[in-house]
Amino acid sequence: MKVLLLLIPLSLFGFCRETAEVGAKLVYWKPIDANDHYATIWQAPDQSDLGERRFLKPHYNWGWQVDARWILPECDLVSAFNVTSIVFHSRDSKGSTGLFIDDVGNEFVEGVARISSKQKYVSGDLETGLRFLERLTLRLEFLAGVRYSFLVTKRDNRATSSVPVGVNTRKGTSTFSGAGPRIHLSFAGVELLPNTTFTLHTAAALLIGRRKLTASESNTIRYDFEVGNQLRETVPVPDLDLRVQIQYSVCSALVSLTGEVGYELRHYFLPLYQPEPVSIEAPVPRTKRLGFAGPYAALRIGF
Numbered sequence: 156m157k158v159l160l161l162l163i164p165l166s167l168f169g170f171c172r173e174t175a176e177v178g179a180k181l182v183y184w185k186p187i188d189a190n191d192h193y194a195t196i197w198q199a200p201d202q203s204d205l206g207e208r209r210f211l212k213p214h215y216n217w218g219w220q221v222d223a224r225w226i227l228p229e230c231d232l233v234s235a236f237n238v239t240s241i242v243f244h245s246r247d248s249k250g251s252t253g254l255f256i257d258d259v260g261n262e263f264v265e266g267v268a269r270i271s272s273k274q275k276y277v278s279g280d281l282e283t284g285l286r287f288l289e290r291l292t293l294r295l296e297f298l299a300g301v302r303y304s305f306l307v308t309k310r311d312n313r314a315t316s317s318v319p320v321g322v323n324t325r326k327g328t329s330t331f332s333g334a335g336p337r338i339h340l341s342f343a344g345v346e347l348l349p350n351t352t353f354t355l356h357t358a359a360a361l362l363i364g365r366r367k368l369t370a371s372e373s374n375t376i377r378y379d380f381e382v383g384n385q386l387r388e389t390v391p392v393p394d395l396d397l398r399v400q401i402q403y404s405v406c407s408a409l410v411s412l413t414g415e416v417g418y419e420l421r422h423y424f425l426p427l428y429q430p431e432p433v434s435i436e437a438p439v440p441r442t443k444r445l446g447f448a449g450p451y452a453a454l455r456i457g458f
Contacts, residue, residue: 174228178413178455180220186213186243186274187422187446193312194268196251209249211270215449216243218276222455231286233296238279241447246271265317275307276447278421282339294343294352302337302360302394306330306423306445310430321375327430329443331423333364333392350405356398362426366390368440370432384433386440392426411457422446 191211218241225234248269256262282300307330314323337360344353371383400417422444429441 174226174458176224176226176411176413176455176457178222178415178453180222180239180415180451180453182218182220182239182241182419182449182451183215184218184241184243184419184447184449184451185215186245187448188213188443191272193247193270194249194314195256196249196268198251207249209247209268211245211247211272214243214245216241218242220451220453226286232283233286233298234283235298235300236279236281238277240277241275243274243276244272263314263316263323266315269313269315271311273307273309274445276305278302278304280337280339282337284339292345292347294345296339296341296343298339298341300337300339301334302362303334304362304364304392304394304423304426305332306426308427308430308443308445312431323372323374325370325372325431327368327370327428327432329369329427329430330367331364331390331392331426333362333426335360335362335364335391337394339396350403352402352404354398354400354402356396356400358396360394360396362392362394362423363389364392364426366392366426366428366442368428368430370430372432386428386433390425393424395422396420406457409458413455413457415453415455416450417453418448418450420446420448 192208193211194209195206196209197206218239220237220239222235222237226232248267250267251265280300280302282298284296284298286294286296307328309328310326312325316323337358339356339358341354341356347353366388368384368386396419398417398419400415402413402415404411404413423446424444425442426445427443429443431441433440
């Protein structure tokens with residue numbers, strides 16, 4: 156009975172004036188990649204058909220986020236912290252009775268092209284700022300702080316040829332680890348419906364970190380060879396975030412419960428190398444954009 160009394164709203168209008176809030180978020184995102192073409196395949200031996208360009212298609216995967224916020228109502232000072240983690244898996248394959256060419260120009264006849272990919276994303280934000288313009292149906296927050304991000308892409312591209320007989324294997328792992336300043340602006344439409352808040356979040360960061368590549372290639376089709384290389388450099392990586400959310404809150408004098416659903420987009424500009432070896436066919440390392448997008452649901456408790 157005491158718990159139920161705590162959850163009885165004091166009013167149908169007005170904001171919850173919590174001073175601390177903790178929450179957990181379940182995300183359902185997929186990666187937004189560029190340059191994930193891995194083979195062009197012809198089924199006709201004489202290439203009389205148009206050919207099919209094969210791409211590694213991204214898939215949705217589950218991830219999580221935990222966060223906390225502290226608010227000083229006397230001066231509307233806001234501090235926030237969050238950690239996000241998600242892992243993506245993708246794979247594809249296609250057989251050919253004719254010619255097929257991989258993404259760097261190696262030619263094979265009558266075989267199978269396969270690719271598998273794994274991506275991992277971890278980030279953390281620490282921010283502080285002000286909540287202002289809290290008037291009736293409008294609330295504005297401006298926060299500044301730091302973001303840390305760790306990104307990994309692993310790729311295994313394998314071509315098995317029947318004419319001539321052999322296997323070409325190209326493996327690579329690219330990582331980026333960096334941190335930098337971040338600004339975060341949110342616009343909230345409060346109580347447009349009873350106990351409901353609509354919020355638009357925009358944020359930008361400039362990360363400075365290390366971009367690395369470890370890759371290898373082995374080929375037993377026309378001749379035996381194996382190459383391996385490692386690259387690393389310090390690079391700036393811009394990062395943009397966009398989030399739209401709807402919150403429904405139930406408040407009492409001691410506690411508030413908030414349910415939240417929304418859609419989020421995070422985009423990093425050229426944080427990684429394309430996870431492939433640097434060889435005669437591909438003498439210059441390629442870089443790739445990387446982003447994530449999808450819906451999410453969250454539950455928060457305020458005190």
